[in-house]
Amino acid sequence: MRDQATPGCYNPLVATTPASTSAMSGAAREELASIVGSRHALTRPEDLTLYEYDGGVDKARPEMVVFPSSAEQVSQLVRAAARHGLPITGRGAGTGLSGGAIPRRGGLMIAFARMNRILEIDLPNERMRVQPGVVNLEMSNAVARERFFYAPDPSSQRACTIGGNVAENAGGPHTLAYGVTTNHVTGVEMVLANGEIVRTGGMATDAPGYDLTGLFTGSEGTMALITEVTVRLMRMPEAVKTILVIFDSATSCGRAVSGITARAITPVAVEMLDGVMLRMVEEATRAGFPMDAEAVLLIELEGLREQVEEQAGQIREVCGECGAREFRIARSAEERDLLWKGRKNAFGAVGRVSPFYYVQDGVVPRTKIPAALEFIRETSARFGLTISNIFHAGDGNLHPIILFDMRKPGDLEKAQHAGEAILEFCISAGGSITGEHGVGMEKMELMAQQFPPDSLGMMAALKRLFDPDCLLNPAKVLPTGRGCVEIRQRPLSAATEI
Numbered sequence: 120m121r122d123q124a125t126p127g128c129y130n131p132l133v134a135t136t137p138a139s140t141s142a143m144s145g146a147a148r149e150e151l152a153s154i155v156g157s158r159h160a161l162t163r164p165e166d167l168t169l170y171e172y173d174g175g176v177d178k179a180r181p182e183m184v185v186f187p188s189s190a191e192q193v194s195q196l197v198r199a200a201a202r203h204g205l206p207i208t209g210r211g212a213g214t215g216l217s218g219g220a221i222p223r224r225g226g227l228m229i230a231f232a233r234m235n236r237i238l239e240i241d242l243p244n245e246r247m248r249v250q251p252g253v254v255n256l257e258m259s260n261a262v263a264r265e266r267f268f269y270a271p272d273p274s275s276q277r278a279c280t281i282g283g284n285v286a287e288n289a290g291g292p293h294t295l296a297y298g299v300t301t302n303h304v305t306g307v308e309m310v311l312a313n314g315e316i317v318r319t320g321g322m323a324t325d326a327p328g329y330d331l332t333g334l335f336t337g338s339e340g341t342m343a344l345i346t347e348v349t350v351r352l353m354r355m356p357e358a359v360k361t362i363l364v365i366f367d368s369a370t371s372c373g374r375a376v377s378g379i380t381a382r383a384i385t386p387v388a389v390e391m392l393d394g395v396m397l398r399m400v401e402e403a404t405r406a407g408f409p410m411d412a413e414a415v416l417l418i419e420l421e422g423l424r425e426q427v428e429e430q431a432g433q434i435r436e437v438c439g440e441c442g443a444r445e446f447r448i449a450r451s452a453e454e455r456d457l458l459w460k461g462r463k464n465a466f467g468a469v470g471r472v473s474p475f476y477y478v479q480d481g482v483v484p485r486t487k488i489p490a491a492l493e494f495i496r497e498t499s500a501r502f503g504l505t506i507s508n509i510f511h512a513g514d515g516n517l518h519p520i521i522l523f524d525m526r527k528p529g530d531l532e533k534a535q536h537a538g539e540a541i542l543e544f545c546i547s548a549g550g551s552i553t554g555e556h557g558v559g560m561e562k563m564e565l566m567a568q569q570f571p572p573d574s575l576g577m578m579a580a581l582k583r584l585f586d587p588d589c590l591l592n593p594a595k596v597l598p599t600g601r602g603c604v605e606i607r608q609r610p611l612s613a614a615t616e617i
Contacts, residue, residue: 143182143226147203151185151227154195159186159233170228173215174275175561176477176531181208181228188233190308190316190346197344198314200227206593209340211251211283214275216478217559219287219339223594229344231282237261238347245352246305246322251282251345258350266355270297273555274463282345288337290555292462293419295513296387297353299555301336308347309335312586321349334581339557340592342585356421360431361455364416364438365409365445369393369508372414373489375441376512379418380485382437384430388419389513390462393492396469396507396520403468406461407454412444416512417462465509466520473505473522475531479538480556481545483515494544495519502537504530516554517545543568558596567598 152160161167161184171180182205187193200207206226213220222228235252242265247258255276258269272291273279279289285307290299297303306320320332335343366372376389392400394413401408408415418434420427435446449455461468469476483491492508495517499506505522519541523534542552542565552558552565566575579597582589 143205144203147199147205148183150199150203151183151196154192154199155185155187159188160184170210170213170230171221173213173218173220174478175216175218175221175559176475176535177218177221177560179221179223180225181222182225184210184228184230186230186233190310193229193310193344193346194314194316196227196229197310197312201312201314201588201590204588205590207344207590208592209282209286209344211280211286212254212275212278214273214279215283215287215559216480216556217287217553217561219557219559219592219595220283221560223560226590231280234282234346235280241322242267242352244322245354246349247352248347248349249281250347251280251285253281255279255281255284262352267352268355269350270294270303270353271300274466276463281348281350285336285345285348286338286340287557288555290511290516292388292390292417292511294555295389295511296385296421301333303351304332304336304348305351306349307332307335307345309343309345311343312588312591316346317343324351337557339559339596341582341596342591344591356423358420358422358424358427359455360420360427361449361458362416362418362420362431362434363407363445363447363449363458364418364434364443365412365447366414366416366442367412367444368442369414369492370489371442372416373492373512375416375438375443376488377486378437378441379434380513382433384433386418386430386434386513387421388417389511390417391415391488391508391510391512392417392462392465393508395505396465396509399468399472399507400461400465403471404457404461404464406457407447408461409445417458462509469507469520469522473524475523475525477521477523477531477534477538478556479517479519479521479541480553481517481519481542481550482554483517483545483548483550485513485515487548487550488512488515491515491517491541491544491548495541498537498540502533504533504537506537511554514554515550517541539565560595563594563596564598566596 167180170184171178206224208222208228210220210228210230231252234250236250239248272293273289284300288300308318310316320326392415397408397415398410420430507520510518521534521537523530546568552562552569
């Protein structure tokens with residue numbers, strides 16, 4: 120379902136670094152560098168190479184990378200780039216997995232590494248204002264002594280930044296109960312495609328009028344560049360229990376997830392690792408996962424002490440009915456941290472076994488998890504590739520990890536096609552092509568299977584409204600024929616025309 124080798128379309132199966140469709144002149148480089156200072160602008164090929172990829176498998180190189188220190192500088196950069204007709208791509212830490220920060224059309228990359236300050240902490244109102252380059256985990260660390268935290272916790276939270284989290288509407292293991300990024304962002308400051316600096320929302324829980332903050336959260340840098348974020352903080356719970364449940368059957372493990380839901384229990388996290396994955400994790404981290412199991416559930420409960428105790432008892436009963444081999448409750452904070460270390464470092468553990476791997480991100484209804492695991496097993500056999508599974512089982516967010524060898528001709532293509540087959544199954548099962556990684560350039564063609572033409576038309580109209588010249592992160596999110604190539608090639612006679 121990826122782009123075919125048609126003129127003007129990047130085909131990741133054919134090329135890894137497409138020729139830029141922009142041509143940055145010397146005058147443009149000088150003007151852009153003058154805004155941030157020459158020390159904060161990169162143009163040498165050896166420097167630009169570091170910014171041509173993210174955590175996925177695709178690549179494209181920018182023509183220039185700049186590091187602004189303020190929203191005013193971002194505004195000046197956007198205005199200057201627009202005058203020169205240059206595509207603009209925003210970048211945080213580059214940990215994304217769908218190509219959102221890859222400059223697919225070359226041009227200018229605006230990196231937010233210097234905009235990394237916590238601007239305000241307002242504990243009485245449970246709010247924090249931050250710049251986009253603040254690392255996710257630093258936000259919780261800053262208020263941990265007062266027993267507050269920021270809930271969304273992507274697996275890359277030690278490296279990923281809040282600007283990227285907002286752009287991709289990031290999730291994480293603990294968002295089963297707490298929700299994803301959009302549920303915790305109350306306001307943003309951003310720079311529009313014309314260079315205007317605007318604010319939406321603020322400290323209040325809900326602002327009147329249209330929910331523009333919600334609209335831009337998850338827009339993947341295609342309609343604005345985020346320069347400040349106001350987030351909601353939460354109080355740490357009275358009690359926490361972390362549970363490891365061991366199964367000899369992945370199907371039984373999947374049934375246990377449905378059984379927990381049927382009891383109206385909502386843990387803050389329900390993570391599932393299959394046998395292939397847990398063995399890689401245990402060899403790397405020694406977290407205490409059994410090497411001979413076929414699947415495990417990592418469950419976390421939070422709340423009042425009596426409530427947590429009661430829910431743990433019910434979960435033990437459900438898992439026993441589903442054939443669990445063992446039910447362990449972490450006996451200390453250290454043991455709990457070790458179990459989560461295994462989960463959070465899973466991707467690194469895979470790297471010890473395979474130098475190349477491809478992480479997918481799809482969603483199915485919880486009741487379809489056993490069928491999805493069976494389909495992934497069949498897909499692994501069909502393509503002759505090892506596929507391990509680690510995912511947010513509580514909300515059906517799958518993360519099949521496809522191992523391949525880039526040095527073997529055709530292996531990358533097989534991995535990509537296997538990933539697409541899994542996503543197509545997710546759609547057919549009533550799910551989605553992404554739960555938290557975003558669409559980016561990786562899944563844009565599958566959007567035509569996920570949404571009917573009228574819905575795609577509405578999305579294209581929004582893109583045109585905020586970015587009429589299609590300079591912000593072009594060739595992302597919308598499928599071929601609904602994206603920037605179509606927008607730029609012919610004029611519109613009506614707002615509803617695509």
